[in-house]
Amino acid sequence: MALTGLEIYKQLPKKNCKECGQPTCLAFAMQLAAGKASLEACPYVSDAAKEFLGAASAPPIALVKIGTGEKELSIGNETVLFRHDKRFEHPTGIAIEVYDDMSAEEIAAKVDAINKLVFDRVGQIHEVDLVAVVNRSGDAGKFVEAVKAVQGATKYPLILISSDVNAMGQALEVAAAGKPLVYAATAENYEAMTELAKKYQVPLAVKGSNLNELAELVEKVTALGWKELVIDSGAREVAQALGDLTQIRRKALKEKFRPFGYPAIAFASNPENPLQEAIDAGVYIAKYAGIVVISSADPAVVLPLITLRLNIYTDPQKPIAVEAKIYEIGNPGPDAPVFITTNFSLTYFCVAGDVEASRVPAYVIPIDTDGISVLTAWAAGKYSPEKIAEDLKNLGIKDKINHNKIIIPGHVAVLSGKLAELSGFEVIVGPRESSGIPSFLKQRWN
Amino acid sequence: MAVTILKERWTSKVAEVTIGEGPKAVKVGGDSTLPYLTFEGQVPNAPVVALEVSDVYPEDWPEILKNAWGDVLSDPVAWAKKAVEFGADAVALRLDSAHPDKGNASAEDVARTAKAVADAIDVPLIVLGCGVEEKDAEIFPTVGEVLQGKNCLIGCATQENYNSIVATALVNGHSVIASSPLDINLAKQLNILITEMNLPSDRIVIDPLIGALGYGIEYAYSIMERARLGALTGDKMLAMPIICFVGQESWKAKEAKDEGSPEGYDWGGQYTRAILWEVMTATTLLQAGGHLFLMRHPDSLKQFKDHVAAISKGAQY
Numbered sequence: 105m106a107l108t109g110l111e112i113y114k115q116l117p118k119k120n121c122k123e124c125g126q127p128t129c130l131a132f133a134m135q136l137a138a139g140k141a142s143l144e145a146c147p148y149v150s151d152a153a154k155e156f157l158g159a160a161s162a163p164p165i166a167l168v169k170i171g172t173g174e175k176e177l178s179i180g181n182e183t184v185l186f187r188h189d190k191r192f193e194h195p196t197g198i199a200i201e202v203y204d205d206m207s208a209e210e211i212a213a214k215v216d217a218i219n220k221l222v223f224d225r226v227g228q229i230h231e232v233d234l235v236a237v238v239n240r241s242g243d244a245g246k247f248v249e250a251v252k253a254v255q256g257a258t259k260y261p262l263i264l265i266s267s268d269v270n271a272m273g274q275a276l277e278v279a280a281a282g283k284p285l286v287y288a289a290t291a292e293n294y295e296a297m298t299e300l301a302k303k304y305q306v307p308l309a310v311k312g313s314n315l316n317e318l319a320e321l322v323e324k325v326t327a328l329g330w331k332e333l334v335i336d337s338g339a340r341e342v343a344q345a346l347g348d349l350t351q352i353r354r355k356a357l358k359e360k361f362r363p364f365g366y367p368a369i370a371f372a373s374n375p376e377n378p379l380q381e382a383i384d385a386g387v388y389i390a391k392y393a394g395i396v397v398i399s400s401a402d403p404a405v406v407l408p409l410i411t412l413r414l415n416i417y418t419d420p421q422k423p424i425a426v427e428a429k430i431y432e433i434g435n436p437g438p439d440a441p442v443f444i445t446t447n448f449s450l451t452y453f454c455v456a457g458d459v460e461a462s463r464v465p466a467y468v469i470p471i472d473t474d475g476i477s478v479l480t481a482w483a484a485g486k487y488s489p490e491k492i493a494e495d496l497k498n499l500g501i502k503d504k505i506n507h508n509k510i511i512i513p514g515h516v517a518v519l520s521g522k523l524a525e526l527s528g529f530e531v532i533v534g535p536r537e538s539s540g541i542p543s544f545l546k547q548r549w550n
Numbered sequence: 551m552a553v554t555i556l557k558e559r560w561t562s563k564v565a566e567v568t569i570g571e572g573p574k575a576v577k578v579g580g581d582s583t584l585p586y587l588t589f590e591g592q593v594p595n596a597p598v599v600a601l602e603v604s605d606v607y608p609e610d611w612p613e614i615l616k617n618a619w620g621d622v623l624s625d626p627v628a629w630a631k632k633a634v635e636f637g638a639d640a641v642a643l644r645l646d647s648a649h650p651d652k653g654n655a656s657a658e659d660v661a662r663t664a665k666a667v668a669d670a671i672d673v674p675l676i677v678l679g680c681g682v683e684e685k686d687a688e689i690f691p692t693v694g695e696v697l698q699g700k701n702c703l704i705g706c707a708t709q710e711n712y713n714s715i716v717a718t719a720l721v722n723g724h725s726v727i728a729s730s731p732l733d734i735n736l737a738k739q740l741n742i743l744i745t746e747m748n749l750p751s752d753r754i755v756i757d758p759l760i761g762a763l764g765y766g767i768e769y770a771y772s773i774m775e776r777a778r779l780g781a782l783t784g785d786k787m788l789a790m791p792i793i794c795f796v797g798q799e800s801w802k803a804k805e806a807k808d809e810g811s812p813e814g815y816d817w818g819g820q821y822t823r824a825i826l827w828e829v830m831t832a833t834t835l836l837q838a839g840g841h842l843f844l845m846r847h848p849d850s851l852k853q854f855k856d857h858v859a860a861i862s863k864g865a866q867y
């Protein structure tokens with residue numbers, strides 16, 4: 105149960121020495137209670153107090169790491185139920201299943217498809233995070249072979265899925281160094297699975313058949329001394345999973361209910377119906393899953409999920425912006441067209457991408473609008489003719505070109521007269537959507 | 551270990567709005583919980599899906615979308631009938647021809663079309679103007695009048711033109727879409743202005759102006775979550791059901807529109823990608839608190855309904 109600031113205060117040294125960065129011990133206690141400070145910041149707490157407070161000062165949802173090196177995935181450590189309160193911290197890991205009863209060629213082909221799920225969005229590369237190897241054959245030997253094959257063919261960390269302790273033990277012998285997630289400890293096997301996780305120092309998923317059993321099992325596993333956990337209520341229908349994921353998050357945050365203080369894993373896999381699989385996975389990304397497992401490696405299924413994850417996990421307080429400067433796309437010369445946009449990264453990358461697709465070398469100039477879109481900025485007065493004219497002057501685009509034309513977004517055609525007057529440029533109104541740029545250039549630029 | 555289910559005690563609920571008349575009239579809203587958390591409250595009405603129909607041939611629609619409709623796209627009446635055949639709960643008619651750039655049709659002209667469409671279908675009708683605020687203020691008095699008694703949902707009423715649209719709704723018995731750009735305070739303010747004209751709050755639907763997946767959906771998502779929390783905790787001026795222009799926004803995205811992929815990347819086949827772009831924009835906003843969804847592809851409607859059937863079962867505790 106959560107401790108109040110006062111309960112914590114009683115355990116502190118009461119020196120008010122400020123070394124923790126807070127003005128008083130009481131202020132520090134309040135920060136601890138709110139989950140905004142860590143006990144380590146006070147050098148003077150007694151060991152007894154540490155023990156007493158340890159649990160209370162731990163984050164409400166543990167941070168769990170899967171994998172090693174560059175592709176290590178961190179999940180958990182979430183602090184809110186709604187993204188408008190404070191941003192969601194660690195984006196949902198997306199895992200794709202590979203089955204050990206597939207042929208060696210099928211496994212190779214699927215892993216290859218997974219490796220190729222790489223997308224460029226707002227100038228960043230986005231990919232999936234994990235490959236889940238499923239012991240569907242029930243055979244330990246086949247499982248180990250599949251784990252070896254997948255491990256050798258991908259850089260992503262693995263989830264090892266088997267309820268057979270023997271198969272898991274053998275798989276860990278070959279895969280433990282990559283710090284895979286062991287899935288899963290259940291009521292039947294939790295003692296042996298926990299032993300394995302401890303022995304190999306790897307994270308462990310705990311799977312109940314409902315929330316009650318899950319809580320019970322987590323307590324048993326932690327009592328055995330292993331706390332790097334990912335939890336699964338066992339729900340496989342979207343309605344039940346939504347309820348369970350919500351309960352897990354709520355109870356962890358609002359009641360500091362320890363058994364649910366771990367990131368959750370949800371399974372959307374539904375090979376018969378990839379569209380509904382994607383839709384369910386989308387619900388889990390929005391609603392609190394630390395990991396979502398799907399079966400499809402079709403880019404058309406994964407692209408919307410990766411996009412949704414990016415959207416849900418952006419910081420609602422800060423739009424992502426690009427630097428306002430002259431960008432050169434494809435080595436433009438003095439006769440190249442000049443596109444004027446805004447520095448909202450989504451806007452800039454839409455335009456830059458479509459200019460690139462047109463294969464006409466060009467200059468793209470995002471005006472500093474504090475990172476907001478064309479119409480939003482226009483409506484907010486941050487994309488005014490005055491502002492654009494001034495920025496163009498400061499950036500010195502005139503010195504780079506031998507013509508006198510600039511192209512503005514079709515949505516702000518109304519700006520053209522005033523902008524021409526203030527800047528001295530001939531203002532050409534471009535298409536409304538940047539996807540119209542290639543055909544626009546064909547027709548209007550030679 | 552018996553885990554006690556953590557239930558919020560909400561003190562209030564979303565208003566319930568009825569659209570249409572007769573056996574196929576629909577109700578939206580009435581929720582007394584967050585979306586589909588039926589363990590602590592009710593979700594009495596399924597979300598309503600309307601397919602969009604325009605009185606102007608949709609030039610800018612991608613082929614994949616036009617092909618789904620065949621040869622009805624030049625005839626709003628045939629198009630609307632086909633929407634009903636496809637299983638739409640309602641038809642959303644856009645009076646695009648009134649737009650100054652698309653023919654600048656008169657109030658009488660568009661009213662005739664609206665009446666013809668309304669008479670041809672037995673599901674509720676949502677009537678949208680051309681989006682130019684002054685022009686919409688001009689056409690709605692006539693449009694509202696010819697649809698008298700049909701209990702349509704009309705809009706969008708904005709800060710600039712709500713007066714005319716609300717007035718015709720009041721006189722002719724329609725409900726109104728109140729549209730404000732992604733700002734909870736602006737939404738609230740407009741609802742106050744509209745209710746001050748004596749339109750009851752159960753005849754208003756909020757349009758928060760959504761963005762599609764990848765194109766600003768996160769802003770709409772959070773505004774809608776905040777509005778729902780407001781509704782559940784007693785803020786009557788945020789308690790109206792929410793409409794989401796999903797088709798309009800998602801079919802602007804190049805992920806939906808483009809047949810191929812950008813150079814160096816594989817986006818997969820257009821069909822799956824495009825349908826998912828539209829459906830996941832809708833299902834994500836369903837989780838944020840949406841009630842009425844305007845879509846364009848009949849297969850998106852089907853996938854959305856399959857999802858609704860699954861999620862409506864609620865968690866069992």
Ligand code: B12
Binds near residue numbers: 444445455762769
């Ligand atoms: C998300 C959003 C917001 C977010 C801002 C997010 C951001 N970082 O920009 C928030 C919630 C903060 C916001 C606030 C406001 N918003 Co706002 N918002 C939107 C929304 C939903 C999407 C905008 C978006 O991200 N689009 C995606 C980007 C990529 O589009 P884009 O920048 O236009 O770029 C495209 C094209 O313009 C073109 N393009 C871009 N550059 C160039 C250059 C050239 C040369 C060419 C050819 C093409 C081109 O290519 C791009 C892709 O096609 C739109 C409505 C909508 N659904 O479109 C309203 C919208 C833009 N907002 C609007 C308004 C009025 C506002 C506010 C003033 C209202 C308020 N609440 O007070 C505030 C202002 C905020 C402020 N003071 O800073 C209005 C603008 C109305 C108008 N016609 O002027 C809109 C259109 C909604 C509406 N219909 O009323 N908004």
Ligand code: SF4
Binds near residue numbers: 118119122145149
């Ligand atoms: S460092 Fe410890 S003793 Fe010093 S003020 Fe902070 S809590 Fe109190």
